[in-house]
């Protein structure tokens with residue numbers, strides 16, 4: 001693993017420790033509270049952060065600096081990682097899927113799908 005995937009794995013370890021089953025502390029942990037509230041709460045956050053990402057990208061198109069876009073994508077990745085944690089998945093699963101797709105053109109992949 002490299003530095004980028006190391007940080008994803010370390011954050012995922014912390015997120016797992018916040019699961020209700022692992023005694024996540026509702027007093028001190030934002031993640032424990034979000035996981036405790038359940039899917040509706042963190043899936044709503046993913047929708048919000050995706051929208052904020054789109055808005056930040058449009059701001060870059062209009063001349064704004066790119067820092068806000070990085071913040072919003074970090075918020076989006078973080079909240080998707082909370083969802084992965086709830087569903088018993090890891091960022092390594094997503095990285096493995098991207099690795100599987102590496103070098104396969106999207107156009108080629110779509111054309112090879114069964115008709116119908």
Ligand SMILES: N=c1c2ncn([C@@H]3O[C@H](COP(=O)(O)OP(=O)(O)OP(=O)(O)O)[C@@H](O)[C@H]3O)c2ncn1[C@@H]1O[C@H](COP(=O)(O)O)[C@@H](O)[C@H]1O
Nearest residue numbers: 011014015018028029030031032033045048074075078079
């Ligand atoms: N990467 C993050 C991270 N990114 C964003 N956030 C929090 O996500 C929350 C939502 O952000 P918003 O700007 O949408 O805030 P808001 O509108 O006030 O939030 P809502 O009340 O609508 O949910 C804020 O409280 C942010 O601080 C994060 N909280 C935690 N982490 C990671 O998760 C770890 C565990 O966090 P805790 O469980 O809180 O200790 C941390 O050590 C970090 O590594």
